[in-house]
Amino acid sequence: xxxxxxxxxxxxxxxxxxxxxxxxxxxxxxxxxxxxxxxxxxxxxxxxxxxxxxxxxxxxxxxxxxxxxxxxxxxxxxxxxxxxxxxxxxxxxxxxxxxxxxxxxxxxxxxxxxxxxxxxxxxxxxxxxxxxxxxxxxxxxxxxxxxxxxxxxxxxxxxxxxxxxxxxxxxxxxxxxxxxxxxxxxxxxxxxxxxxxxxxxxxxxxxxxxxxxxxxxxxxxxxxxxxxxxxxxxxxxxxxxxxxxxxxxxxxxxxxxxxxxxxxxxxxxxxxxxxxxxxxxxxxxxxxxxxxxxxxxxxxxxxxxxxxxxxxxxxxxxxxxxxxxxxxxxxxxxxxxxxxxxxxxxxxxxxxxxxxxxxxxxxxxxxxxxxxxxxxxxxxxxxxxxxxxxxxxxxxxxxxxxxxxxxxxxxxxxxxxxxxxxxxxxxxxxxxxxxxxxxxxxxxxxxxxxxxxxxxxxxxxxxxxxxxxxxxxxxxxxxxxxxxxxxxxxxxxxxxxxxxxxxxxxxxxxxxxxxxxxxxxxxxxxxxxx
Amino acid sequence: xxxxxxxxxxxxxxxxxxxxxxxxxxxxxxxxxxxxxxxxxxxxxxxxxxxxxxxxxxxxxxxxxxxxxxxxxxxxxxxxxxxxxxxxxxxxxxxxxxxxxxxxxxxxxxxxxxxxxxxxxxxxxxxxxxxxxxxxxxxxxxxxxxxxxxxxxxxxxxxxxxxxxxxxxxx
Ligand SMILES: Cc1cc2nc3c(=O)[nH]c(=O)nc-3n(C[C@H](O)[C@H](O)[C@H](O)COP(=O)(O)OP(=O)(O)OC[C@H]3O[C@@H](n4cnc5c(N)ncnc54)[C@H](O)[C@@H]3O)c2cc1C
Ligand code: SF4
Numbered sequence: 001x002x003x004x005x006x007x008x009x010x011x012x013x014x015x016x017x018x019x020x021x022x023x024x025x026x027x028x029x030x031x032x033x034x035x036x037x038x039x040x041x042x043x044x045x046x047x048x049x050x051x052x053x054x055x056x057x058x059x060x061x062x063x064x065x066x067x068x069x070x071x072x073x074x075x076x077x078x079x080x081x082x083x084x085x086x087x088x089x090x091x092x093x094x095x096x097x098x099x100x101x102x103x104x105x106x107x108x109x110x111x112x113x114x115x116x117x118x119x120x121x122x123x124x125x126x127x128x129x130x131x132x133x134x135x136x137x138x139x140x141x142x143x144x145x146x147x148x149x150x151x152x153x154x155x156x157x158x159x160x161x162x163x164x165x166x167x168x169x170x171x172x173x174x175x176x177x178x179x180x181x182x183x184x185x186x187x188x189x190x191x192x193x194x195x196x197x198x199x200x201x202x203x204x205x206x207x208x209x210x211x212x213x214x215x216x217x218x219x220x221x222x223x224x225x226x227x228x229x230x231x232x233x234x235x236x237x238x239x240x241x242x243x244x245x246x247x248x249x250x251x252x253x254x255x256x257x258x259x260x261x262x263x264x265x266x267x268x269x270x271x272x273x274x275x276x277x278x279x280x281x282x283x284x285x286x287x288x289x290x291x292x293x294x295x296x297x298x299x300x301x302x303x304x305x306x307x308x309x310x311x312x313x314x315x316x317x318x319x320x321x322x323x324x325x326x327x328x329x330x331x332x333x334x335x336x337x338x339x340x341x342x343x344x345x346x347x348x349x350x351x352x353x354x355x356x357x358x359x360x361x362x363x364x365x366x367x368x369x370x371x372x373x374x375x376x377x378x379x380x381x382x383x384x385x386x387x388x389x390x391x392x393x394x395x396x397x398x399x400x401x402x403x404x405x406x407x408x409x410x411x412x413x414x415x416x417x418x419x420x421x422x423x424x425x426x427x428x429x430x431x432x433x434x435x436x437x438x439x440x441x442x443x444x445x446x447x448x449x450x451x452x453x454x455x456x457x458x459x460x461x462x463x464x465x466x467x468x469x470x471x472x473x474x475x476x477x478x479x480x481x482x483x484x485x486x487x488x489x490x491x492x493x494x495x496x497x498x499x500x501x502x503x504x505x506x507x508x509x510x511x512x513x514x515x516x517x518x519x520x521x522x523x524x525x526x527x528x529x530x
Numbered sequence: 531x532x533x534x535x536x537x538x539x540x541x542x543x544x545x546x547x548x549x550x551x552x553x554x555x556x557x558x559x560x561x562x563x564x565x566x567x568x569x570x571x572x573x574x575x576x577x578x579x580x581x582x583x584x585x586x587x588x589x590x591x592x593x594x595x596x597x598x599x600x601x602x603x604x605x606x607x608x609x610x611x612x613x614x615x616x617x618x619x620x621x622x623x624x625x626x627x628x629x630x631x632x633x634x635x636x637x638x639x640x641x642x643x644x645x646x647x648x649x650x651x652x653x654x655x656x657x658x659x660x661x662x663x664x665x666x667x668x669x670x671x672x673x674x675x676x677x678x679x680x681x682x683x684x685x686x687x688x689x690x691x692x693x694x695x696x697x698x699x700x701x
Contacts, residue, residue, distance in 0.1 A: 063696035066604065066683035076611050078675065084668045181697055238611045302693060335693050339682035340675045345655050349678065350590035350690075357692030382615045425659070448667050 003191065003202045005211070008055060011234035012214040016246040022048040022210075023519060025230050025251040027217040027266065030096020031504040032488030033257030034196025035137075036512040037204035043521030047209040048249055049201070052216040052235055052262075053093035057197070061187035065336035068186035072100050074261075077337070081377065081391045085447035086287065088389065089455040090259060092239065094213055095197030097259065098501060101455070102184050102306040102332065103173040103193055105143045106498035107134050107506070115320050115370065120493045121465030123474040125507060132530040133506040141174040141194040143502065148180055151304025153330045156295065156360045158309045160415030161328075166313040171329075173305065174501075182303045182332055218245055219270040220254060220484065227254045227484045253483045253519055257508075260284075260457040260490040264379040265387035267461070267471075267478075275480050276471050280379035282462055283389060284495035285454035286365040289401045290331065290341075291408040293360045293417030294429065300357055301333030314364075314407060315497050321371050324400030326364040327497060328408065333361055341451065343425050362411060364404030369459065369494030371396060379460050393452060398445035401452070405443075409436040423451040456500050461486045462493040476511045487512055568599045570606040572617065576628035578602055581677070587651045588677045593690050596681045604680035623669050 009016075023045040026033045033049060040047050056071050069077035072093040079088040091097035108130065116122040137143070150158065150170075161168040178192040191198045205211060215232045222228065229250040234242040256263040264280035273279040311328040318325065335356065342352045368374045377391025393401075409420045410433060419429040420436050424443050430436035443450065464470025467479055476491050478484040487508045489500050496503055513527050567578045582598050589596045609620055658670035681687060688695055 064683075070608070070611055075613060075616070076608050078608075078612070083664075084671065183696060240610075240614075298692070303697070335682045335688060335691060336679050339678045343659075343671065343674065345588040345659075345674055345678075346590040346652055348590070349588070350592055353682070353691045355692075382613075384614045386613045386615060388615070448664060448671065 002059075003057065003198055005055060005057070005202060005205055007205050007208065007210045009210070009212045010055065010214050011212060011232075011246075012054070012237045012242070016215070016232070016234050016243075018246070019248050019250065020048060021250045022046045023251065024048075024253045024255060025050060025249045026255045026257055027230060028096060028256065028258035028262055028488060029094050029196060029201055029211070030091060030257065030259055030488065031098050031196065031501050032508045033096065033255070034098065034200040035505050035508045036255055036257060036487050037209055038200035039509060039512045039523075039527065040516055040521065041204040041207040041209045042524045042527075043516035045516065045519060045521045047204060048251070049204070049209065049211045050215050050217050050230065050232060050249070051094050051096075051211065051213050052239070053091070053096075053213065054237065055094040055211070055213040056099075056187065058187070058189055058191045061183075061189040063181070063183040063186050063189060065186060065334050068100070069336070072187055081389045082380075083390075083392060083447055085393055086285065086391055086452040086454055088261075088285070088457060089453070090261065090457060093197075094201060094211065095195045097455070098195040099187055099197045100185050101195070101501060102499075103175055104307045104310070104329070104499040105138075105141070105172045105174050105502045108503040109315075109497050111316065111320050112494070112496050116463075116493055120463065120469065122463055122493070123465065124510070125474065130506055130510065133510045134502065136526070136530060137502060137505040137509060138172075141199060141505070142176040143172050143174045143194075145170045145172045146305055146308040148305070150308040151180075151182065151301070152299045153301040153304070153333065153360055154307065154309040156293075156299065156415040157311070157328065157330050157362060157411065160411035160413075161311050161313070163414040164411065166311055166411070168309055168311040168313075171308050171310050173308070178305065180304050182306055184306055185332060185334070212247075215247070216241065217258065217266050220266065220272070221248070222270070222272075222481065225481065227481050230254055253485070253515070255512075256461075256484070256486045256490075257488040259488055260460050261379055261387050261389060263486055263488055263490040264460040265381065268379070268381050268387075269385055272478070272481075276478065278462065278469070278471050280460050282369065282375065282493070283377040283379055283391065283460040284369045284458045284492070285377070285391060286456040286458070286495050287368060287393070287397060287401070288363050288365050288453045288455070289404055289423065289450070290361055290363045290453070291405060291412060291420055291422045293362070293412030293415070293420045294355055295358050295360050295415075295417055298357045299360045301330070301359060301361060302335075306330075306332035314404070315367065317403075323403070324366045324368065324371065324374060324396060325497065326366045326400060326404045328362060328364055328404075328411070331361055331363050333359060341423060343451065360412065360415065360417065362408040364401075364408055365456065365499075366397065366400045366404065367495055367497040368397070376459055389457075393447055393450075395445075398450070401450060402440060402443070402445065405440050406437060409433065409440060425449045425451070456489075456495070458489040458492045458495050458500060461490040463491045464493055475514060476508075485511070485515060568602055570602065572609045572620075573602065573606045573624070574628075577624040580624065580627045581605065583651060584673070585677055585681070587648050587655070588674060589681050592681070592687055594686050596684070596687070600684060601677065601680045604683055605676050608676060608680065620672070623673065
């Protein structure tokens, strides 16, 4: 099945227009930008989407890490925090992170939404108010619990959890006709994953919306307390700026959906932190820590739906605001990324790599931002005006990481692992649970040594009712500029406790439907009824 | 201390220690030969020499030795896609590695890279990995990541680790 992408421009090889005009310009084409584009176009508004990454489609997806990381990810999948202690995976292509994500689709937990309401005064986003929007998205993107047996990597997580009497469940996925290949992270080669790339974006284009790929939004232009539009730079096929400020897109409404590092960066480049000092602050990551278990049979963690089993046994282990809770899942395993995560060289490194097919990996994603000590990070600009994230792991995070590492090792031994190694530069393989426990209790809680990853950047433009605590209101509207909305993961005031895509889709759908009406659009029936 | 200042101060001390002989002179005296270098945009000929020594040692006992040229091209291409800030940091790191004087001080190895026995290079990598200065740990992590990623990106090394490669699919 080939999908058409009409009305598309590519600034890496085309001459940019100096000026364009539309009702709404959307910066970023990921979870937030994609949904927003569909709903606004279906409401009859003239939309231009701007994306700094390339338009790559299933025909380009060859299930090769080298090519996929370079084409589809921010900083070749090696984006790092300033102190280099956390590695960040984010998409940088049409479809954003949804083009490369692992398809796990969870509704926002009730406890998270209640906390937002009580603590930050967020309105209109309770579980019951969001329910019809979750249902709408679930139908639109074919989200349902994975009905095929999990691959061995996931099955072993389930086995361990069952033996220990810990809860687990099957993950809902946004797929249609999935062949269980396991390469979601490199772009789905058969268009089974219902990412923004194959759903909302082509729908918006078919209705006359336009898409400019390889164009970076530089800054927003403000005149007389109104946003006038966005300035774009052209980008070459290595992602470097070719020509600064080549195109001005004049629009009645600007939507930032450049993700939780990209959106704050645009506000910072536009000088808007002067009126909104919290721009870029309280950025959350769901910091991830992992353990690897050596099994006696091949696991082949590279094949099969990457994530199909999860456990919330420890997600609320100390209540909503206590010690950091975590969700247990598994990552897919592919050679390039695995080789970089095993931080050795020479003989030791190859010895570890040799058993690659026998490894089962668990990950824990920690719920940051709910405890007053979990303050998150801050997006800053470097001297090239490019964003970087300052996020220093602190005591409460280390405690959570240690706790999670102990749990994951326990699950692996219960599932029959012969030995287990945590991703820590001072760790080795431990052959019994007791040895693993003793060692993990003593692993130094130090940045760089204890490896942390993230694929879930959120926050930095927090919603809220109190101007001194938030960047935008509960509608995603930036304070002081009523024709600038932020509609992506950056408006979350904390992390979520679940993989973010469905939360972003549903919340943005609800907010952008209101916006479409405000702009005089005609909301289609299916959405009007919600 | 900022990384640039730190590297500069290291250079400063080493020049003093050598009695006023400039780093550049030392560098010329230790001039390195590496004949079959490939066309790169970020990496200089000197960087390629450094990498040609590091690649086989970082790879360890891989049954099929990594192709040096391919690995160097992969490293170069990856760096060219990184933000300018990171490229500038890597420029400093490679300059540091290919400059004899600071190498003397940092790794305790006063030999041309090519002549450095592999144990010396392993010791040097071990030293940076375990160093108390986080800057050197970061350098180790960054350099190693580029090199191993560039090795295991290639199908040549998948059989040795039991990875059959992606399923063949009919679209
Ligand atoms: C490898 C991976 C696996 C994941 N797995 C899951 C999963 O299984 N389930 C789940 O729920 N979530 C998953 N996620 C996370 C999820 O995909 C993201 O949280 C979500 O897509 C974020 O949506 P967003 O709209 O905030 O930003 P994104 O989807 O990241 O989109 C932002 C877009 O904006 C573009 N952009 C940035 N700056 C600019 C600029 N200045 N000008 C123009 N364009 C710009 C970027 O290139 C990008 O395409 C995963 C993420 C990754 C990377
Ligand atoms: S697992 Fe399914 S959705 Fe993921 S890449 Fe394979 S076919 Fe596509």
